[in-house]
Amino acid sequence: xxxxxxxSPLELSGGRTLKNRIVMPPLVxxxxxxxxxxxxxxxxxxxxxxxxxxxxxxxxxxxxPEGRLASTQLGIFEDRQIPGLRQLxxxxxxxxxxxxxxxxxxxxxxxxxxxxxxxxLAPSPVPEKPEIRELADDDIRxxxxxxxxxxxxxxxxxxxxxEIHGAHGYLGSQFLSPRTNRRTDRWGGSLENRRRFLMExxxxxxxxxxxxxxVSCRLGIAEGPPxxxxxxxxxxxxxxxxxxxxxxxxxxxxxxxxxxVSHAGSIPTPIEPPPTDxxxxxxxxxxxxxxxxxxxxxxxxxxxxxxxGVSGIVTATDAxxxxxxxxxxxxxxxxxxxxxxxWARKVxxxxxxxxxxxxxxxxxxxxxxxxxxxxxxxxxxxxxxxVF
Numbered sequence: 001x002x003x004x005x006x007x008s009p010l011e012l013s014g015g016r017t018l019k020n021r022i023v024m025p026p027l028v029x030x031x032x033x034x035x036x037x038x039x040x041x042x043x044x045x046x047x048x049x050x051x052x053x054x055x056x057x058x059x060x061x062x063x064x065p066e067g068r069l070a071s072t073q074l075g076i077f078e079d080r081q082i083p084g085l086r087q088l089x090x091x092x093x094x095x096x097x098x099x100x101x102x103x104x105x106x107x108x109x110x111x112x113x114x115x116x117x118x119x120x121l122a123p124s125p126v127p128e129k130p131e132i133r134e135l136a137d138d139d140i141r142x143x144x145x146x147x148x149x150x151x152x153x154x155x156x157x158x159x160x161x162x163e164i165h166g167a168h169g170y171l172g173s174q175f176l177s178p179r180t181n182r183r184t185d186r187w188g189g190s191l192e193n194r195r196r197f198l199m200e201x202x203x204x205x206x207x208x209x210x211x212x213x214x215v216s217c218r219l220g221i222a223e224g225p226p227x228x229x230x231x232x233x234x235x236x237x238x239x240x241x242x243x244x245x246x247x248x249x250x251x252x253x254x255x256x257x258x259x260x261v262s263h264a265g266s267i268p269t270p271i272e273p274p275p276t277d278x279x280x281x282x283x284x285x286x287x288x289x290x291x292x293x294x295x296x297x298x299x300x301x302x303x304x305x306x307x308x309g310v311s312g313i314v315t316a317t318d319a320x321x322x323x324x325x326x327x328x329x330x331x332x333x334x335x336x337x338x339x340x341x342x343w344a345r346k347v348x349x350x351x352x353x354x355x356x357x358x359x360x361x362x363x364x365x366x367x368x369x370x371x372x373x374x375x376x377x378x379x380x381x382x383x384x385x386x387v388f
Contacts, residue, residue, distance in 0.1 A: 038084025169265025
């Protein structure tokens with residue numbers, strides 16, 4: 001296994017240097033309670049998985065009580081949550097990685113059970129969820145302030161990279177997409193208006209962070225075709241790649257130091273043709289990226305800051321080929337690290353062949369449905385990613 005680029009250092013803004021290009025992305029383990037505070041399950045998860053990584057981004061951590069994506073999500077909306085988060089930042093730093101945290105708000109992708117009774121909010125009404133209330137201008141301003149306050153708490157806890165969640169159909173994506181944002185005020189309509197929320201969150205988080213932490217955004221660049229293939233009565237076509245790339249440029253101009261590229265709520269149609277020669281030894285000619293990873297290349301060509309590519313990376317060879325083929329400056333490994341918590345440690349130790357490979361369970365990763373059934377973890381003789 002030859003991975004010279006993957007294991008090479010990368011200099012970031014502010015004099016920070018990552019020891020390698022391996023990123024542990026936000027992997028939510030669903031083990032908090034109503035307090036949304038850190039517990040031993042979280043500490044054990046990062047203690048086991050962070051060693052070997054250059055950057056670890058703590059799982060999606062909600063900035064507002066009504067923004068929880070699950071009743072078991074971590075929170076950063078009250079000062080009492082800081083000590084536990086400080087422990088996690090220290091755990092990551094002690095493992096040799098730069099500690100990051102993802103700041104998140106679910107928007108309309110939640111319900112009152114998941115929020116412990118708080119009323120969910122979304123850019124526009126959600127017909128199938130009448131309990132969700134449309135955001136008023138004051139609500140939007142308050143949530144932007146919540147992101148800024150969360151950034152202050154994150155820096156106090158010791159995190160050195162703050163990642164705004166603007167992907168996967170959560171609140172940032174809901175504002176960006178014409179399917180979920182049907183507003184006619186300054187927060188909807190044109191792309192400039194639809195991206196206004198993420199722009200203002202970025203400015204607020206950057207101001208709160210100052211030179212104490214870098215700011216990233218996990219940005220959903222595009223979403224898949226509408227249900228039913230776009231027949232009459234379907235929603236708007238959705239966020240396009242061109243709009244996503246333009247938004248990435250605007251966010252960098254607003255102060256971002258890193259862009260973490262992903263989808264905007266549904267898997268987009270591939271934007272690249274199949275490789276010209278799958279048998280070639282040239283990774284540019286032979287590497288087959290999945291549709292989400294493909295989105296990182298046009299972003300990398302459009303911005304001057306480091307880009308994190310993600311999706312479908314299972315082995316160190318995959319990661320090295322993705323870097324060589326221009327799918328990012330850093331590569332995030334999600335399911336691979338859930339399947340084998342020693343993924344990064346084994347790769348950096350020269351033992352990548354010992355990784356228990358994720359088999360990409362379909363239709364959904366067992367981590368989200370029944371972690372005890374993860375085939376790789378069963379082969380390793382370990383339980384689910386955490387035991388509460």
